[in-house]
Amino acid sequence: MDNHSNAALLTAPMEETDGSPGVEQIIRKEATMASPMAEKTSDNARLPARIWMKTIGVRYLVRIMALIVAVVLWEFASRNGFHFYINFDNIPAPSVVGTALVAELSGQEFYLHILHSLERVAIAYVLAVVVGVILGVAMGRSRWAEDIILPYIELLRPIPAVAWIPLAILMLPTEQSSIIFITFLGALFPVILNTVHGVEQTSSVLVRAARSLGASRTAILWHVVLPGAMPSIVAGLAIGMGVAWFSLLAGEIISGQYGIGYYTWNSYTLIQYPQIIIGMLTIGGLGTLCTLLVRKGCNPLLKWQAKGGRS
């Protein structure tokens, strides 16, 4: 065998905040030929703390510092009424927003807003994933399906969520269903398009291999097409989650009572500046959090991409 024959690529599972593989570090380990059993992933699973601090630790420090700098500048600009083209006169300082947030967090109302939004996103997202993956696979596998469905996607996709509000109200029975519909649409397109993309990249060699091993069409779909498309589908799921949240904000314009989007719009109507910012940041935070959860949740489906084996 050549030198590489027993070199295993082991990936240390490290903190991975944004899901970007760039942070990961790949360690090459040479194992001796005589003892292939020595190749275990566990003994290399963790980096020494010293190296971690030097690489990953420093990068997190920089990221946190970047945020702190922005907050400090904002505080400064608000307090001094900075006004040079951009006007900070009416923008509450972070400290003011913070105080308002503490007040909100100690009440009940705020949590109800969040709960309602979470419920809507959950329903809309699950629907979007199911419909999106099914349509995407159909389009990726069948030219007919693609030719029939693609025109709708091309036409509807550029329409922003807000523009759907009148139709959603006219077409759907309840306010809740209208909001869910708008959120659903937002999440749907990225899921479909990424699924199509993934399915269309199916390796023809792998399909041939499967066929020569006696796989049926269904088996090929399950064992070759779907797993092969999975990285792309997962990317679509993550993007879809982000889009779902900002579509929700638009949809909740028409909400009569609850929802973090409603909260934000309502604060705008009532000229409650700190609350507007709280609403915005909450949506941003929840969107990021949910996207992260989707990525983490899908990780087991993609573990073959980098890991050295099953432990």
Next chain:
Amino acid sequence: MSEVLMNDNRLAVLDHSRLRAKAGKPGTDRGRISVRDVDIVFDTPTGSHIAVQNANLTVRPGEFVCLLGPSGCGKSTLMNSIAGFVPPTRGDVTVDGEAVTEPGPDRGMVFQQHSLFPWKTVKENVAFGPLMAGVGQNEANSVARTFLSLVGLAAFENAYPNTLSGGMQQRVGIARALANYPSVLLMDEPFGALDAQTRIMMQENLLEIWREFHNTVVFVTHDIDEAVFLSDRIVVMSASPGRIIADIKVDLPRPREQSLLTSPDFMALKRQCLDLIRKETLNAFQQQNKVG
């Protein structure tokens, strides 16, 4: 590597009797390939392209045949018609008397590279064929282990393919193709992407396995050394259009080892092939020049 392989008497594992009984006895009565008057023509945007012209070939059960020829001469196309991926435009292809219409587990395929399912572990890859044949998960796993031991990779059953070297991946590919006990093994430049050192090891390894199995092997290569070293018979093809121009019997004794590569008999056969290919390649060039 071969040391490890010799020592662990892994060939004994082959008496996986039940499956073997199911498959009959490969090499004795199964695995006869017959290619008769086959043309394979591709429709391309620039017109039709004759990839294989008037191919005639009979492979006996248990024979190891190499298809040798320059790149693009239609070796893969001819093999794919035996595999059932490419229907002949004219003529017919039969395996054991039955016309080939689609791929099937009786004809195992080994590809050049990147043909393992990356999302399946090594064991899951090898167990895939038996599973598709309707064998239960436990038995499929045990068959997979058997064949992984056969190629010396039992210790890697839980590894994912992307953690293995190219040579190891090809061994898994061979194990996977064999796990269905195919009567015919079709190999399309399976060692073409490996470095020279690994390639020789793999060739020896393959012959060892084949000696036990003795199923029919059709092995595509453009490497003359490889063809002479491995085969009972070399079928030489020439390019544009792809035709079979020679059928050379390789009478070298078996078992064959690396030392054979420098023996006079080997050299003589190699020279014979080289001369033939050289002559035919020159012919092809001249024809192309006339056209161009």
